[in-house]
Amino acid sequence: MTISTRKEDPVSTTGTRTSPTVVDTTSPLKRFISAVGVQNISLILAIALVVAIIGLQNPLFFTVPNLRVIGTAIAIVGLLAVVQTIVIILGALDISVGSIAGLTSVTSAMIFTATSSAAIGALGAIAIGIACGLINGCIIVFGRVNPVIATLATLAAFKGVAQLISDGRAQGYTGADFFFVFLARGTFLGAPILIWVLVVVAVLAHVVLRYTTIGRNIYAVGGNNIASRLGGININRYIIGVYMITGAVAAIAGILITARTGSGQPVSGSEGLELQAITAAALGGAALKGGKGAIAGTILAVILLGVLTNGMTLLGVNTFWQNVAQGTLLVVAVVIQQLRSGERRIGIPG
Structure with a gap:
């Protein structure tokens, strides 16, 4: 006689077979890391380390005036980094955002001077920013030009226009x-208005990317544009639309530059x-190949760059080294992305 040793599935008192209970054995620490993200935790630890080092070297770092300086300094970079993240997720790049900010800074001041209306000056600058984004998008879509080359060209063109009119x-x-x-100089709930502008734009971008069909389609286009096209997504419309939004936000950054300096600045x-925007987006986890990235990581990277720049200034480090630091961070971020991707590295036999 054969005796079966197979365990039967549990049966309820009513005779209905029930599914075994699945117990989540994941530790709270692992669940926390999974929720926050390894990239974000790394950035938070890096910020804490940099703050600790600079604070020990110069106690002025922790003063309220200096923290305000850091906040207002990162606001403009943060705006450009947020929209740069969206462009990168789409699988493209916009190198012209700094020039658009300079052009709209000049035009906002010039329109204000001609009309004596700050509202008209701001709206005019935003309209010009949208037009610049439209130009970028049309060059890429209809001219079939690589986004890097297209926006590298408009980087020079928009800067030249700003210098010509000013x-x-x-x-x-x-x-x-x-x-x-x-x-x-205004504040709300103790924080500078510039910071609130960044917070509003960042939250809107996060909501669109994470909770809307538009956001999901942007990730899809960046992840695989061929599959997205076959799936019915109008890729050209998304490219032009994202670049127009980027131009609008760059214009807001230009208006903030005008407000901070008291005049329209074509270059300065x-x-x-x-x-700085590309570096922050890459450090924040946006994959330069597209399809991956998050606004939260970008904001943390912007804070890290702002703290590092401010700390180097307080410690009397030559400003040229700040450029070296930014370039190094960008290289490090891209190398880390390449290693995480698992792709074969060029020139190394595998």
């Missing part, structure tokens, strides 16, 4: 206007912002 000099004076002064205040 004769290479700061334009207008906005330091006495309530709207621009409020943007530059905007030059190099594109590199």
Whole structure:
């Protein structure tokens, strides 16, 4: 006689077979890491380390005025980094955002001077920013030009236009206007208005990317544009739309530059912002090949860059080294992405 040793599935008292209970044995620490993300935790630890080192070297770092300086400094870079993240997730890149910010800074001040209306100046600047984004998108879509080449060209073109209309000099004076002064020096709940502008834009971008069909389609296009096209997504419309949004947000950054400096700046205040935005997006986990990235990681990276730059200034480090640090961080971020992707590295036999 054979005796069966197979365990039967549990049966309830009513005769109905029930499924075995699945017990989650994942530790709370692992669940926390999974929820927050390894990339974000790494950035938080890096920020804490940099803050600790700088704070020990210079106690002025922790003063409220200096923290405000850091906050207002990262606001403009943060705006550009947020929209740069969206562009990168889409599988593209926008190197012209700094030039758009400079052009719209000049035009906002010049329109304000001509009309004596800050609202018209701001709206005019945003309209010009959208037009710049439309130009970028049309060059990429209809000219079939690589986004890097296209926006590298418009980087020079938009900067040239800003210098031509301003004769290479700061334009207008906005330091006495309530709207621009409020943007530059106003506070809400103890935080500068510039920070609140960044928070609003970042939250809107996060919600769109995470909870809407538009956001899911942006990830899909960046992840696999061929499959997205076959799935019925109008890729050209998304490319043009994202670049127009990028131009609008870059214009908001230009308006903030005008507010902070009290005049329209064709180059000063905007030059190099594109590199900082790309660096922050890459450090925050946005894959330069597209299809991956999150606004939260980008904001943490912006804070890290802001703290590092401010700390180097407080410690008297040569400003040239700040550029070296930013370039190094960008290289490190891209190398880490490549290693995580698991792809075969060029030149190394596998």
